[in-house]
Amino acid sequence: MKGFNFHSVKNVKEAKKLASGKSAFLAGGMTTIPAMKLRLALYSDIIDIKNIKDLSGIKVSSKSLRIGATTKHAEVASSKEVKRAISSLAHLADGIGDPQVRNRGTIGGSIANNDPAADYPSACLALNAIIHTSDRKIGADKFFKGMFETALKKGELIQTVEFQVPDKSCYVKFPNPASRYAIVGVYVAKYKKEVNVAVTGVESVVFRCKKIESALKSNFSSSALDSVKISSSGFNSDIHASSDYRAHLIKVLAKKAVAGCK
């Protein structure tokens, strides 16, 4: 790891002021620190935002669930409020990485990093999330731009992620046996007027699977997916799963997710 200046800040204003083209915000550091150790990422300044009190915490209302950016996966996984409002989200958080990662990693860090195989981006898309940043609100559908790329501008800091509480939902993940990231993760959320199905791990960025959504809209049941055909074109292919296998898994997991919706 190369040398850098370390700043621990107390509020968002201070964090923004220190931010530059060569800085990085540090929350759990689950990606940033390994990348620095491997010399894949070099920063002149690391701005630690863990001590900004307003950025952490869970608030729930009848329609929405708001989770602060530096809230840890373990906190989401064990939160009674989250379990009551959107139990699938607590389940998702409980399946990220391992206990060490869940006790350090944060929701804001996960979506800002936007790993193509991360779990949280699928929750954001499926649950019509609004990402509240230091500067503005961004809809999840406009937030995830490409591989490790988001709509965030330099120095813009995620503050809260606001999820729309669905009628029922379920997340099913087929983990990579080595990394435990998603080879395929399918998030199904049913609202009064729509069904959202978000898929992670399969392309360069999380996406909604319209074919499955339209099949479910008229008939919300696993059997509605029997005749759906998923093309593997453009899907990721690697030593753990070919694109065809990923296509196969999307359907298998979507059916499980529909059956598991609550």
Next chain:
Amino acid sequence: MASSLIGSRVERKEDKKFLTGKGRYTADINLANQTYAYFVRSPHARATISKVDISKASNAPGVVKILTGDDLAKDKIGGLIAGWKIVSQDGTDMKCPPHPPLANNTVNFVGDHVAIVIAETLDQAKDAAEKVRVDYKVLKAVVNTGDAMNSKPIHDGIDKNLCYDFLLGDKGKTDEAFSNADKVVKLDLVNNRLIPNAMEPRAAIGDYNPSSEELTLYTASQNPHLSRLILSAFNAVHPEHKFRVVAPDVGGGFGSKINAYAEDVVVAWASKKIERPVKWVAERTESFLSDNHGRDHLTHVELALKNDGKITGIKVETIANLGAYALVFATVTPTYLYAPLLIGPYDIPAACCNVKTVYTNTAPTDAYRGAGRPEATYVVERIVTEAAKEIGMDQAEFRKKNFINKFPHQQCLVHNIDSGDYNAHLDKALELSDYKNFENRRSQSSAKGKLRGIGFSTYLEACGIAPSAVVMSIGAGVGLWESAEIRFNATGNVSVFTGAHSHGQSHDTTFAQIVGEKLGVPIENIDIIHGDTDKGPFGMGTYGSRSLAVGGTAIVKACDKIIEKGRKVAAKMLEAKPEEVEFKDGEFIVKNSNKKKTIGEIAFACYLPGTYGDIKSPLPEGVEPGLVETSFFDPSNFSFPSGTHICEVEVDQDTGETKVVKYTVVDDFGTIINPLVVEGQVHGGVAQGIGQALYENAHYDESGQLITASYMDYTMPRADNFPEFKLGFTSTPATSNPLGAKGCGEAGTIAAPPAVMNAVIDAIGEDISMPATSEKVCNALQKNKKNKEAA
């Protein structure tokens, strides 16, 4: 008291330090005036080097020295060696390329060593390493085992990339068995390449003392004496009498720390050049790239059968991948540690095995936990399972029909098996695994939408790699005896020096139990010392499940010498004849009397041999003062552990995900000193074996880049991948050592892969290769479905 120590579940003496973070590994050692090293490694699988330009790097901040292959050649530092000479079937010696510790003008795998950068800090060394300019001309790499013989040679003068073409067995007799067979069963098998992944990455510190001209190398090694011998005799780094090698606490080896590595040679030599300590610690990716890998075989096997289920012959052809160079145990692993075991525990009258061992542009392979025996057992137990299906016999009955029943048994290839009872462990495993109710469990799984399968593995292995006369006659560059020295101190406690090396095997506890039992001393008063060439006598180190059978026996023999000397001293003090003195539970007692002395009193007497006040202990005439005895033990034979593993898996029909849901082990390790330790060894071994079968695989792409170079891609199994293992033991003591011990360190990795794969194949009805990843299983299920629909 003492008689209860053997076979007792003594908690590990070493646990306290390891569980409280007080282990002292090579990386924990920091010396005054120490420098830090970073290696420039080849990013290419195969290239020639026209120039290594260090000018810019040498001027980088903090740089102390940069050394390359040219410097090494100027100082006449020798190359790394293959320690075992194998002869081809045409009578020619094996062919080994030069293997300089730093590249001369070619590199042959990604991670091959090019230069060492030494600086005041590690970051400075890394910064400077980025500035070393190496002009590579990239050449087409040979990567796959199966392609090597059809590719242009990667090393000058090694035709077909062939190290040797080895044949074991009577080909004529085997062909005859096949022509008289009622049935012949055939299989093509892949034994996947694995990366050992010891928890502690390798590390080395060279420390030259210009005043005494002594060189010390601290290194994560399984055999420090052997490393010193190799570095002195072959690499010419430093004369042996001025050279100390210390392997302190070592966090796992599995064979990957047997070799004297390039880094050991280079940091030791570099320390002499700069007259400062040079420290190197591998990063995890360096371990993936440059630790020796294991396995990597392609095999065709055929089994000849009679209609009644009797096996009459086995024929095996294997191509084994050596990687880029031939390492210390690399050439014997796929030959003498492999081929003789292809008969398994069966009475097969004819066998023949051909092994072609090839070079490729991949990391060198060498012995990895089991070393040859897992590869052999995979071949035997897979084909035997297929044969039983072909004949239509129950797996257990088919095995019983073919087991060796009388001992000693001279096998048709090499080994003379001294003892065993294979029906006993198979029967016990059937009972422990509740085999008779398997079909009920299969139905229960089916009701959940899962396919359940069962797999057997009845293995026989050869441990202890010895005796010296035998191993040297088949090409070993060293004898494989073991040493022990016992120093009974004047104050009554005991220092035991062993040439074996513990890197997880619990020698501190097991050996202390043996000494405690023999000498009647509490184990708290016994210290086991190993891993330092300056402390104890020359020893051969730990691998091949040899520490107890060979090293433990050396300790027993040294204890016997202590007792014999003590008897003479006791006799003098008790005014009796030595033959009238008996030794029991730590006391020398004159027969039919109450006259006795404790061994502690005798030790004290040995160090105060005269009369002084109350002390009256003149030694008998001709007896030297002190109570120190050394023994070197060379056994009469290998030892032959065996056992039965039964695995049950469940397969998800939709995703192909496969889980081991029930695993039963019954092993015959002969005499067990500490069941707690042995169970731990079995658990670890089975976990590694299941890892090979379902998860682990070293994957190189076509250009020779290692794709699985981190835990993001190399699937190390984790605790949640395993069910609770059910363990049992049977015992037929070995006759080749007085303990009756057979060796337990590798049995799990040897037996588990075929047990798991036989279960997977039973569940899905299709043959697939290791590792049985979800996608492979899923594709096989779809193929099976299509085949059934077509039929």
